[in-house]
Amino acid sequence: MFWNHVNKRLSAYRHGELRPEESRRVAEHLISCRRCRDEYEEIKFGAQLAARLTEEKAPAGLWEELEGALDKLDALGYWRRGGVRASRRRAFWSLPSFKLGAAVAMVLMIILSVFWYQARKAQRPSWDVTRIAGAPKIGSKAVGEVGKLRVGEWLVTDNSSSAQISVGEIGQVTVDPGSRVRLVEAKADEHRLALERGKMQAFIYAPPRQFYVDTPSAVAVDLGCAYTLEVSEDGQGLLSVIGGWVAFEWQGRETFVPARAMCVTRPQLGPGTPYFDDASEDFQNALAIFDVAEPGSDARSNALQSVLAKSRKRDALTLWHLLARTDGDDRLRVYNRLAELIPPPPQVTLDAVMRVDRGALDLWWEKLELGSAEWWRIWKGPIPSQTK
Numbered sequence: 032m033f034w035n036h037v038n039k040r041l042s043a044y045r046h047g048e049l050r051p052e053e054s055r056r057v058a059e060h061l062i063s064c065r066r067c068r069d070e071y072e073e074i075k076f077g078a079q080l081a082a083r084l085t086e087e088k089a090p091a092g093l094w095e096e097l098e099g100a101l102d103k104l105d106a107l108g109y110w111r112r113g114g115v116r117a118s119r120r121r122a123f124w125s126l127p128s129f130k131l132g133a134a135v136a137m138v139l140m141i142i143l144s145v146f147w148y149q150a151r152k153a154q155r156p157s158w159d160v161t162r163i164a165g166a167p168k169i170g171s172k173a174v175g176e177v178g179k180l181r182v183g184e185w186l187v188t189d190n191s192s193s194a195q196i197s198v199g200e201i202g203q204v205t206v207d208p209g210s211r212v213r214l215v216e217a218k219a220d221e222h223r224l225a226l227e228r229g230k231m232q233a234f235i236y237a238p239p240r241q242f243y244v245d246t247p248s249a250v251a252v253d254l255g256c257a258y259t260l261e262v263s264e265d266g267q268g269l270l271s272v273i274g275g276w277v278a279f280e281w282q283g284r285e286t287f288v289p290a291r292a293m294c295v296t297r298p299q300l301g302p303g304t305p306y307f308d309d310a311s312e313d314f315q316n317a318l319a320i321f322d323v324a325e326p327g328s329d330a331r332s333n334a335l336q337s338v339l340a341k342s343r344k345r346d347a348l349t350l351w352h353l354l355a356r357t358d359g360d361d362r363l364r365v366y367n368r369l370a371e372l373i374p375p376p377p378q379v380t381l382d383a384v385m386r387v388d389r390g391a392l393d394l395w396w397e398k399l400e401l402g403s404a405e406w407w408r409i410w411k412g413p414i415p416s417q418t419k
Contacts, residue, residue: 156217165192201237249296
C-alpha cells in the first residue's frame with residue numbers, strides 16, 4: 032500500500048497508538064516527506080507545550096512584566112480606541128473589560144511561551160562538538176573550540192570548515208566540509224543524527240542498534256562499526272563500511288553491509304544492493320542499472336545477466352541479497368549462479384529459496400563466511416520512531 036501522506040495518522044503515531052508495523056511505516060515516510068514532518072513537528076510542539084505548562088511554575092517577575100505590558104498598552108491609548116464614536120455594532124468589542132481580558136490573555140500567552148521555550152532549550156540533551164577547522168556553526172552561531180549541539184539543532188559546515196561530534200559516550204562522528212547534520216535524539220539506548228547533505232565518518236563502539244543516521248532515503252543502523260556516509264544535493268546517499276557492519280533499512284527492506292563493502296541509496300527507491308569495493312567496474316555499473324530499472328523491464332533483466340556473468344565468488348554477498356529482490360525466472364537465475372559459486376547447504380532447497388524462506392537464506396548466508404546471521408537477528412527489532 033502506498034501512502035501519499037500520513038497526516039491522518041500523525042496524532043496516533045505521536046501517542047504510540049499505532050500497530051508496530053504501521054508505526055514503522057509512518058516513521059519511514061517522515062524521513063522523505065517534508066510536509067508531513069512539518070505537520071508532525073506542530074503536533075509534537077503542541078503536546079510538549081501543554082505538558083510543560085502543567086509542570087512549570089511561572090517566573091517570579093511574570094506579573095510585574097504583565098502589568099508593565101498592560102501599562103504600555105494603556106499609554107498608547109489602546110483601551111480608548113473607538114470610544115463613544117464607535118458604532119453600535121462595535122460597542123461590545125470596545126468595552127474595556129473585553130479588551131482587558133483579551134490583552135491579558137495575549138500577553139500572558141506570549142510571556143509563557145517565551146519562558147517555556149527558554150526552559151525547554153536549556154534542558155534539551157546535548158552532545159559536545161569540537162571544531163576541527165574553519166568556522167562550523169550550530170544554528171546561526173559559530174562554534175569556538177568547543178560547543179553544544181542540542182536535540183533539534185543543526186550543525187552546518189561550509190566548504191572550509193569541519194567538526195567532530197561526541198556521540199554521547201559511545202563514539203565520535205567527524206563532519207566534513209559542506210555538510211548539514213541534525214541531532215535528532217540523544218537517549219541512553221538511542222543516539223540518532225540526520226544527515227541532510229555532505230559527508231560524515233562514524234566510529235561507534237557500542238552494542239548494535241544504538242546509533243542511527245537518517246538520510247533522505249534510508250536509515251543507517253550501526254551494528255558495531257566504522258563507516259562513512261555521504262548524501263548529495265539530490266538526496267542520493269553512499270555508505271562505505273570500514274569495519275564491522277551497517278544495516279541500511281527502508282520500508283521493510285534490509286541491506287546488510289560488511290567491512291569493505293558499499294551501498295547506494297536513492298530517493299523513492301531506498302537502499303540498493305551492496306557490493307564489495309573491489310568489484311569490477313562493469314559489475315558495479317550493471318548493478319546500478321538493475322537497482323534503478325523498472326521491475327520486469329528488459330533493461331533490468333539485461334543488467335541482471337551482466338551482474339551474474341561478471342560475478343566472482345566474493346560477489347556472493349551481492350547475489351545473496353538479489354535472491355530477495357528478484358522473482359520468477361530471474362530469481363532462479365540468481366539461485367543457479369550463486370549455487371555455482373558457493374553451493375547451498377543440503378537442507379536449503381530450491382523451493383525454500385524461491386519462497387524467500389528466511390531460515391533457508393540465513394543457512395546459505397553462513398556458507399558465505401561473512402559472519403553468522405544469528406547475531407544480527409538477536410539484535411533485530413523495530414526501528415525507533417524517527418522525529419526528524
